[in-house]
Amino acid sequence: MPLSSSAPSSPRDPALPTGPANDAAKRRALRRHRFWATFLLVAVGAGFVAALRVPQPGFWVELARAGCEAALVGGLADWFAVTALFRRPLGLPIPHTAVIPNNQARIGEGLGRFVEHNFLQPELIAGKLLHARPAARVADWLAEREHAELIVERIAAAAPVALRSIQDREIRRFVAGALERELRGQDLAPLLGRLLALLREGDRHQELFDQAVGTARRFLADNRERVFRTIADRSRWYVPRTVDRKVAAALIEGADEILAELGAQDHEARRRFDQAVAQWIEELHSAPEARAKVAEWRDRLLANPEMRRYLAGLGGELRERLIAGLENPDSTLRRGLVESLQALARALARDPHMQERFDRRLAEIVRGLVPPFRHEIGGFIAEVVRSWESRTVVERIELAVGRDLQYIRVNGTLVGAAVGCALFLVTHYLV
Structure with a gap:
């Protein structure tokens, strides 16, 4: 019976944690599964050779030979198909092999178009956003004072730099x-x-x-x-x-x-x-x-020139006051920002109508922002994939799906064995 590949591909598989730091674990898992797929192929090949060397084979030996022969064919065919996705089998210049590196640009363009047309739909994103109820989530998150202080800290870290960059x-x-x-x-x-x-x-x-x-x-x-x-x-x-x-x-x-x-x-x-x-x-x-x-x-x-100079001076004074207030952790400005964020959170938490208006307004903003940038995002994805080294693309894809492809090899070998045995039995009893 063919082995299922659904379990290994599950994101909850403890043998294959996700994340860039786990590339080494992914490589070890890929080598392990590749070894067992190759071992099974070698085993059926050895079984086929052994069955051929039996001088007067009986029913069971012929059945085993037929199964091993078909398994060897199926395993080799799937090995060729899996290998041809990433590289040339045995280094031979066979047409339509090394599919991924030879079609890297097309893959990038296709991936970009796929994301552009299937993920960056304004109504889809807005619907998901409304379903997530961001206003309620924001209210719950900002209700914790340390979260409001964290937002203000981020503002205080970035705003002075931006203000100083303005002449x-x-x-x-x-x-x-x-x-x-x-x-x-x-x-x-x-x-x-x-x-x-x-x-x-x-x-x-x-x-x-x-x-x-x-x-x-x-x-x-x-x-x-x-x-x-x-x-x-x-x-x-x-x-x-x-x-x-x-x-x-x-x-x-x-x-x-x-x-x-x-x-x-x-x-x-x-x-x-x-x-x-x-x-x-x-x-x-x-x-x-x-x-x-x-x-x-x-x-x-x-x-009046004096009034104009006074108004102009307010800009520099306002900037310096803002910078000083933001850089001082105990300033009235920062405490006021924290209190304002928490007041907003309390108002959102107790007013469902305000939450609805907030969510709908945010959804409208998303609907307006997505269309002008859909094509640019798709083009950006295509450009990034196109700029990668072919070896990097092959490695990343193989690490992502290589284990499942090794299960395809195993399944091909086992299905070939089952088909070979079935055909032998049909010809033995019916012919």
Whole structure:
């Protein structure tokens, strides 16, 4: 009965572990199976010769001779077929032998086309992706803090190198351009209106009023001598300096008293300021003139060379801050990234609809990415196979399937023996 080759080819076969580190084990297994296939062929050949040398062979000797003869033919034929796949049998230049090395380019092209048309189907990959439920897997994996930290470590290892590879001039131009485009594309008037409304709701605009009054009083106190010098420089030559100083002191004290009165919560100026803020809020939301004015201020500000230099400087500063934060294991940035990843994992884990949207979006991305690269991937596979040395190709394929091919030789020998014995019995009893 022919031996089955299914068991040896199983990936769970402990005699043939997988992986590049196990090439030596594969070679030993191939040599062992090749030895037994050859030994069986030699054995039936010896049996055939021995049966021929029997002077007066009986029924059983003739049966054995017929079986050994057919087994020898079958074994030799399968040996030739198996050997011809990888090399020329006995080194003879027989046509259509050494099939694999002589057709390496065609094999590579066929393998590339096979992968391209049977594995790189967008719908097939997207379907497998949806079936795998990647969002749930990502959520479960990122739920472990060490996994989130591992992702951040990988980002922290790669991102600084990428950021440093960008020239300072390029990143400055990019950040400045992006900020300018964003600011020019925004209608800032409603935004300013909402900001003022928030300040007014909490009476924060009155705090600004108090700070302005306090700043003015401090300015007067810090610049008393400057006020005196200004008055002295502009007074008549015949006015004594003491008079100038008294005038300056009176002006400063009068201005300070006025500012102090403005600090009172029930002062008329506060009420007018509150009304002015309310009017500004209304105009910023509804008046086209106010919107146009804000847009004009915005454009003038963005056209200012100092502002442009400031925006450009933000790019370099942002990069340095990012690099410093990523390279510091205890930085707020890295802790924030870890917390953000875990927050994403928790949100995904408890929201099936978010998982579905995530999975479908990922599948859509795959559907869009695969078609443009299918042909290139197939061509890449063909090119790689074509670039291999023929000896390497033969060795890799033979190590992968050589054991099963030796079972084919064994089966061919045994099937030949069975057929030979059957034919002998048919001719013996029926003819």
